[in-house]
Amino acid sequence: MRPAATGVIIAVDGINGAAILKTARAAAATIPRARRAGVSLWDASGLFGDLMIAPPAAGTPSARTLVLVYAADLAFRLRWEIRPAIEQGKTVVAAPYVATVVAFGRAAGLDAAWMEDLFAFAIRPDELLQVRARPSAHAGGRSGFVEFGRECLEALSPSAARAIAPRTLAKMTEAAAPRRPIAPRRPARER
């Protein structure tokens, strides 16, 4: 539930971690300093960092496990970064937010309704900036959630990972975007 204050969440979602970060910083720079609360980034909780250093024998997480961990990371970001900002009436940029993980999950074959219920705890964003850049061929798993997720699925099963093609993800990200008008104050998008 949204706190009773006038803060704003700008979600930045897409399939290229580096481009999401660049767009988020550009978006934050357009916010007046007095209202600016900064950028809430993927893995602020360090959960994925811990997954990355787990020994191979621990096993590779599936798409569903990754989505659950993403939800835990987002719960952390909401608790420590996003809610406090909007309770103070500030504008916070969440990069990425929900559309990215929903797109990833759908491309991996997870049920959209399941993810909608799972992320019911997340505050609906006021604006969504879709980053249309495709993933870099050289991007490692640390550059973003989608890159990390693709690496995991490729390790699990090359045939299952084929579904996580950039084109599919891009379509899914658009489909996952909330259907509400985006405010005219919008920074330049990544192409």
Add this chain to the structure above:
Amino acid sequence: MRDFRARARERFTDPTRRRGFLVAFEGPDGSGKTTQRKLFKTWLRSEGHDVVTTKWNSSDLIKPIIKARKDARALSPEEFSLLHAADFRHRVEQQILPALWDGKTVIADRFLFTGLARDAARGLDLDWILKLYQPLLWPDLVFYFSVSSDTSSRRVTATRVPSFYESGRDVTNVDDPVESYYRFVTRVIREYESLSVIFNFLTVDAEQPMNQQHHHLRELYRQGENRPWSTWNEDAVAEWLALRGGRTAKGGA
């Protein structure tokens, strides 16, 4: 996915082979279920079963992550719940379903009902918690070890001080771990009692002598071991097969 469901059905309903069988042990801390689980496992092995045990919050991947954050007292109820669901899912995919597919008997020392009872006792919505565990994998039998809050508290606090999250200090606002544990386990037991009715647990009176409980377990198992496989589990097995691109450890593609 339809093909994977058909393969799951075929595998688990094949009358010519022993099918995988899942038995869950549930109950509050101090109910003696771990002792009973060990006795039960020894007995099943003596009966010729190939037995695998899985414990709550025990995956090599997620457990260290949870432990570090528990030690730092850094988890909100939502984060606590989501990470335990992630640990559970990873074990389902890596340990439980592979063993069931190979026709083994899996004994789960706590199953998803632990997450439901504890997270609901922390004030989270039961429907939301249940969603975290989808696609659901239903055990063939659930043994519920029933004890009172007094017995659970007495047994747990006799040998140690309950930890921060075990005693529910994150939600009770009570500093004394023993008092907090009592209040929290009372809530947990209340949730378990509701789940017991909803999901048809087989209740074992955990206040009874150990030997008596064990013989009761054998009897309950004998009554339930020929239950047909639940087709509710098709989705969970099919997703696991799809995840592996249709490959399985044994039994062919």
